Amino acid sequence: MDVTKDTIGAAMDCIAAMAIEEIASLQNLRPEDAAARFLSSDTARRLFDDDLKLWADGPSTVVDDYLEESGLLAKGARP
Numbered sequence: 001m002d003v004t005k006d007t008i009g010a011a012m013d014c015i016a017a018m019a020i021e022e023i024a025s026l027q028n029l030r031p032e033d034a035a036a037r038f039l040s041s042d043t044a045r046r047l048f049d050d051d052l053k054l055w056a057d058g059p060s061t062v063v064d065d066y067l068e069e070s071g072l073l074a075k076g077a078r079p
Contacts, residue, residue, distance in 0.1 A: 011055050012048055018059035019047075023066060043069050 016038070024034035038044050043066040047054045054062060067073035 005050075008050055008055070012050075015055045015059050015062055016044065016047060019062040019066065022059060022063045026063070026067070027072075037070075038066060041066055041069055 020031060020035045020038050023029070023038055024031045027034065029037070043054075043062060046052050046065070047062055054065070064073060068075050
């Protein structure tokens with residue numbers, strides 16, 4: 001099976017959706033607010049940059065990176 005750009009794009013979208021759901025839960029935010037915050041972050045920019053392959057690490061890594069970027073999680077720590 002060939003992995004197409006469309007498939008990678010869909011994976012990125014799914015990872016973003018799962019990360020946003022977890023961020024909303026962890027920060028007690030409405031999903032819309034969590035999405036707005038996440039999508040304006042450097043972590044989201046890196047997630048959607050296929051050259052960096054952050055999407056391949058899964059939603060937990062993306063959430064950790066976002067929380068570290070936001071100053072809500074010490075580097076390498078997980079709540």
